[in-house]
Amino acid sequence: MREILRLFPEEIQQAVQVKLLNRWDKLQEIRLRLNQPIELIFDDGIEWLLTSKPTRKDGMYLINQLSEFSLYRLEDELREGYITIEGGHRVGLSGKVNTLNGSVKAIQHISFMNIRIAKEKIGVAKSIIPYLYDNGYLNTLFVGAPQTGKTTLIRDVTRIMSTGWGEVAAQKVGVIDERSEIAASIKGIPQHNLGLRTDVMDACPKAEGMMMMIRSMSPEILVVDEIGNEKDVDALLEAINAGVVVVCTIHGQTLDELKKRPSLQPLLHQSVFQRVILLESNRPGTIHRIYNEKEENIIRQPGVLTR
Amino acid sequence: MKWIGALLFIGTTTWLGFEWSQNLTKRPKQIRQMKNALQILEAEILYSQLPLQEAFETIAKQIPEPSKTLFKSMSVSMEQRNIEFVTTWEKAVEELINISSLGSNEQEILNQFGRTLGQHDFTQQQKHIQLTISHLERELQDAIDDQNRYSKMAKSLGFLCGLFIVLLLI
Structure with missing residues (x-):
């Protein structure tokens, strides 16, 4: 799960790791909202990371990590509103939208992020x-x-x-x-x-x-x-x-x-x-x-x- | 004995004068190099859509020292992903300034550029690159002026200063 953890700044990385321990397989989503506690959604319930509230700087850090410091490459992704990362995980984005001639051009100030953990379950379809x-x-x-x-x-x-x-x-x-x-x-x-x-x-x-x-x-x-x-x-x-x-x-x-x-x-x-x-x-x-x-x-x- | 000292002294000051004039000649050349590098960067961003790390690597392969150092060290440090981009960039720029003939004006321009790098979409990014190139262009004009005005003088000034002090001391 390194490919997800390394997106976060050091502090959040540690907080998430401490909270999760070895429950990665049950984790569905990590939701970040600027200035709000981080939300972790498991198969069997929701938990909050009350101690760490991401600031705008943390948000920038995440975006930089997602884009490899090259925001210009995410033009399509910022229009669609999601980025696929290594391992097939999916980061959904929301925030202030820029429009051009009435259609969405890009999300500019990204303030909400939803990291959806890909569940590749090899063998689930065997029985059907x-x-x-x-x-x-x-x-x-x-x-x-x-x-x-x-x-x-x-x-x-x-x-x-x-x-x-x-x-x-x-x-x-x-x-x-x-x-x-x-x-x-x-x-x-x-x-x-x-x-x-x-x-x-x-x-x-x-x-x-x-x-x-x-x-x-x-x-x-x-x-x-x-x-x-x-x-x-x-x-x-x-x-x-x-x-x-x-x-x-x-x-x-x-x-x-x-x-x-x-x-x-x-x-x-x-x-x-x-x-x-x-x-x-x-x-x-x-x-x-x-x-x-x-x-x-x-x-x-x-x-x-x-x- | 006295004469040998005097000769050595004049030799040193002449050498310093030549060094100074060398600096004046190298500076326009290096600014031009930097402009080239930025043009390559623009192409890599706009047409190849490479991420910065790979773009830096390509540039480092194409341009000569000393500007190469900046892009080389950036591409190496960006391989490690959890870095603070702006500080890393500024450090690399400082390193470049130290080993090259570029001055504090160029440092300021490059630092400013670093703050915009990778934070914008294609058109904005292109505008920032163009802006930086035009800033460098202005510096280049100044540097050429300086070169024409002072480089010959610097050479003779070194020798004459040495001679003057020697004459005073004798």
Whole structure:
């Protein structure tokens, strides 16, 4: 966890270390707000570092460390509002925004930071991968609220698909990583283990990326995070028509709720997805239901599968 | 015995005069070098989008001593990440001033520049580099003037001073 600790000035570094001891694996987020105590969010609760309140100088220190003293390189990142660091961790930023012609140009005075610890859990998808395979992989949709572990799951699914498991051979997998969350690439190189046969299109808009990937890299499986609008759905249908297997995630609670969304109508009415995996809220990584194309629950043993 | 002492004395003062004139000639050259270095830095920042540490490394490879020292020592100390940039920069500048013919004006300009380095977006950063280059340009004009005016004089002045004191003492 050195790559996170070294972002902080000496004092905060020590305070965090003392508070954490060896609970890194349970840590989800470190939140810094200037002149407010530091907040640590664990899987099972929130703790505060009341003694250390970051000052503007500490904030500058952090930004300098993030940018390697070269703020000009973060132009894109300051517009998007997050920076991916070594190890795939993600630093979210907020503060005063500069605009140009009405659109965001950059965040200027950064006063809020949220360091999200990447959870690469190798092997979490092992138990669900058999459900996704039936003489070839099936089009799969992961449904869950934020923080239910969709991305973590889809990442491991990617890894398993592109390395192979049991009797099943490794497949060519293309990942369209619009929000740099699946692979967490830095300069195009994935920071997470995505298997042997995976190609990643980093920070690329999904709709375009899917088409580019199909044209250029001939993937057998496409992995996409957080589909939402009509353009995504159209591209997805096109990909499926091109004979590519699609694995993707979407925000949502239940299947019925998804059906109400107009943009998803074409997908759900044509029963494009042979598997829909519902994740339970409040308990990250817990599978609630797995539906087949006839909306029958096929999970043999509901509940914790992935731990 | 007296004559040998006198000769030695005149020799020393002449040497001092030459040194002074050397300094006057070297200063414009070194300011020009520094301007070059900043132009390279601008290119590295704008087109290659390198982080400062790597940009410094590239510059150190391209320019001659003594300006090289500044960028070399910066790139070395920046490999270690938990440093205070401004203080490190100022220290490196001081080191450069000590070994080169650059004066306190240049030191002030470079120190000011260090405070802006890496704290801005591309356009702002470019403006700061341009500003520093134009400051250096002004110093360069002064330095050339000084060189024309004093460098020949410095040479003869050293010798004549020595001669004068020797004559006084005899």
